[in-house]
Amino acid sequence: RKEVEQDPGPFNVPEGATVAFNCTYSNSASQSFFWYRQDCRKEPKLLMSVYSSGNEDGRFTAQLNRASQYISLLIRDSKLSDSATYLCAVNSASWGKLQFGAGTQVVVTP
Amino acid sequence: DAGVTQSPTHLIKTRGQQVTLRCSPKSGHDTVSWYQQALGQGPQFIFQYYEEEERQRGNFPDRFSGHQYPNYSSELNVNALLLGDSALYLCASSEPGVTEAFFGQGTRLTVV
Numbered sequence: 229r230k231e232v233e234q235d236p237g238p239f240n241v242p243e244g245a246t247v248a249f250n251c252t253y254s255n256s257a258s259q260s261f262f263w264y265r266q267d268c269r270k271e272p273k274l275l276m277s278v279y280s281s282g283n284e285d286g287r288f289t290a291q292l293n294r295a296s297q298y299i300s301l302l303i304r305d306s307k308l309s310d311s312a313t314y315l316c317a318v319n320s321a322s323w324g325k326l327q328f329g330a331g332t333q334v335v336v337t338p
Numbered sequence: 339d340a341g342v343t344q345s346p347t348h349l350i351k352t353r354g355q356q357v358t359l360r361c362s363p364k365s366g367h368d369t370v371s372w373y374q375q376a377l378g379q380g381p382q383f384i385f386q387y388y389e390e391e392e393r394q395r396g397n398f399p400d401r402f403s404g405h406q407y408p409n410y411s412s413e414l415n416v417n418a419l420l421l422g423d424s425a426l427y428l429c430a431s432s433e434p435g436v437t438e439a440f441f442g443q444g445t446r447l448t449v450v
Contacts, residue, residue, distance in 0.1 A: 328380030
């Protein structure tokens with residue numbers, strides 16, 4: 229079983245709609261969680277850190293469910309520019325490696 | 339404020355050759371990690387450097403080695419290149435004691 233798993237998608241979303249997807253992790257000792265956005269053939273860009281209480285940044289909301297060992301990302305009022313691959317990353321210490329999922333592709337259509 | 343910068347951006351090498359990739363971290367960052375990203379996959383951790391020492395290593399062979407300089411910049415060296423080493427190589431830097439990592443634009447290595 230992979231340490232971090234994501235539904236590869238693609239999630240085809242009409243412009244203005246809401247889309248949500250999850251990322252599951254296997255290491256119960258994981259401490260830090262992140263969502264990155266990656267455009268085709270570009271570097272991952274940090275979208276948001278995920279806190280225990282959940283957090284929101286504009287149209288983006290991230291949640292952490294420790295009991296079921298997953299994090300989620302919800303995008304409201306989707307824009308064409310939200311089309312990208314969303315990578316989740318997990319860390320089991322305050323330093324050290326980030327374990328990435330393979331990414332979820334989101335395609336926002338007009 | 340410059341972010342993480344990597345050089346070169348693209349590279350083509352022949353099987354069996356050696357390659358050196360370079361990374362300058364974001365200002366104020368002292369920790370540098372290297373990742374390999376194959377097409378359709380998430381980044382895979384190669385190793386992390388802190389205080390000029392390799393602090394943690396992923397599941398990569400000894401052909402992959404690195405270095406960190408006193409100014410926190412870093413190099414990734416790969417010897418005896420294989421076709422399977424073709425990938426996007428990403429450098430990420432982070433602040434002292436902080437897990438959030440910021441990536442450079444990557445070096446796309448093609449081995450022929």
